[in-house]
Amino acid sequence: MSAPQVLPPKPYLVVLEEDRKYFWCACGRSKKQPFCDGSHAGTGIEPQRFVAMRTEEVLLCGCKHTREPPFCDGAHNGLPGGCPHDDPDSPANRAIAWVTDSDGPRRWLDGGCHVICADLVEHERRGSLRHCRIVGPEFGAAHQAQFLLEAEGEITPAVSVGASDAILFVTCGSGEVVICGRRSPVKATDGVYLRTGEVLQLAPHSGETLKMFLLASPPAELEWPTRVPENFDDNYPQRVVAVDAAQRVAMGPRYFQLLVDKRIGSQMVTQFIGHIPQSKAAPHRHLYEETLIVLAGRGCMWTETRRTPVGPGEVIFLPRKQLHSLQATDSDGLFVVGVICPGDNPSINYYD
Ligand code: FES
Structure with missing residues (x-):
């Protein structure tokens, strides 16, 4: 059998029609990519037949x-040429305008992409919990609302996001998350998963501020139940996922580790932590909506006609299909935590 020919290593964006039969080219020789034109004859490689659901x-x-x-x-990222880079100092890139003016805590780029300085968003307080809303449909999100929670002192009042799932990331401090009365220890860089209808309390360790981002999908408001129901979903016992270098997945020169994802019950939303070395990826798009929180390092977020510097604590909201590139400018690179929805694989990107 011949080896498949490797074409320019990137996927094809196509619209499939329900119940229609397709033949996907597996040999790489078809002139009608990504579909078969019969060129596989004699290679020993057969096209893959499939019917669109x-x-x-x-x-x-x-x-x-x-x-x-x-x-x-995402396998194309590991092939030669699969993770192309871009020169930030090229004449075309130098002509791209810097955005430094803020609309309140937000700096707007193209297509609804924006960068949020979460510390500048006005917070509210409920008992020992400070909270604010930083992403939601009112700012262009279709699949999520995102909140910053800060707990200090005694255990917080119960909070929920109603019929939505919640995916959280601990950015600093340590203590316990209490889900419907079930306690789990947490520390900075842990991911946490809360299922529909469950209720959360935060119990910081003495003298610590427990700070975390909470993403609700579908978008929801914070709700404040007056009692804690005993409806912890035992079908999904693991609710905290820690960073583990052994779980890293290479994506060209970058790497990421999945945190909360379908393995522990989150079907539509996937959380990951990753590192971008000092570099600028070629502008690309995703079919999912994405939010990235900068944990460490400095960089620059680029869209078609605008760019803005980004740094620790800032949140980047990226609509589905928006052309973009996140450049790491520090020699140590950029550490980020991201959430994609709907989606289960943060390494799938496409180019024009
Ligand atoms: S193009 Fe082959 S895995 Fe993405």
């Missing part, structure tokens, strides 16, 4: 190395 936009693999044919699974 629904009408939808998908990314079909173009590199022919996916482990989930016919769909792109």
